[in-house]
Amino acid sequence: MITPSEPADGRPDPRLSAITGERRQLINLAYRLLGSLSEAEDAVQETYARWLALAPQQQRAIERPGAWLTRVTGRICLDVLNSARARRETYVGDWIPEPLPAPAEWSGDRAGGITVDPADRVTLDESIGMAFLVVLESMTPAERVAFVLHDVFRYPFAEVAEIVGRTPAACRQLASSARRRVRHPRPPSRPTARQAAVVRDFKEAWEAKDIDALVALLDPEVRATGDGGGLATTVRRRFEGAVQLAHGLVALTGRTAGLTLLERTVNGQPGLVAQQDGAVVTVYAFGVEDDRITHIWAVRNPEKLRPWTAGRPAGRSADGAGAQRSP
16 A cells, blocks of 8 residues: 655654545545445555655645545546446446445455455445445446535535536536436435344345245345356346245255355445355345335455455455355
């Protein structure tokens, strides 16, 4: 991780401390803009590299370093989003944002065995629920940046304009257009005990292979989306409606040996993790409305499961397990 070094005399530099103290905020912003923790980390790394590339007098001339870092990170993310649209057209299967565990569930850094820097952990609030992130994916890059910066992080449009490269009035229109894509004007509320109970009941019905109980918990028009990224198998056939999905879930578990379902927090919402022989192979996020599951997102791409598996010996076999068929 690139971080500014301290002065040669060893005394802490308050200005440098302020710069490094922005890292968590930048990671949080970049993840919401990109839907990928690895890409967010790369964007923030590039931001700090650009800061370090400035001459000392240039750094001192910046009155608000935090605002400068935010502006640079936002611009980098906008560039990534523009290029990502083309990349995702060639992505194998459906693309789902990278799921994140609760802070207590982080298992290690990318190299394995080392505790993740708290500055790299994303704050799990309402603005990173999987349903909300999926809606963000439907926006144009400029809409997404304007919407997230203004509606989620509360940056004024004058500052958003500096990042997007358009006028404040144009950014206001971008955010307004983005809001029309969002079913609710604000991100979903914090999960309730009832939401957790619905997911728990779903887990128990699935484990019991109880078709009727599953159908009762699923919305009649429930949808399921799987993301294997070409690195892990997903069911090619799309299930339509509660009855088909319930039968499909039961059939899948019947063909999968050694599968264990665990209740976990996924992007701040009640979710499930599937382990096969102790290795995390799938992370499930749920959309729940009126005590029924309306959408299930199943992430199986091992590259998106690293926060759940890194540092655990069993997790390192996820790539191999990913080649097996499981829910």
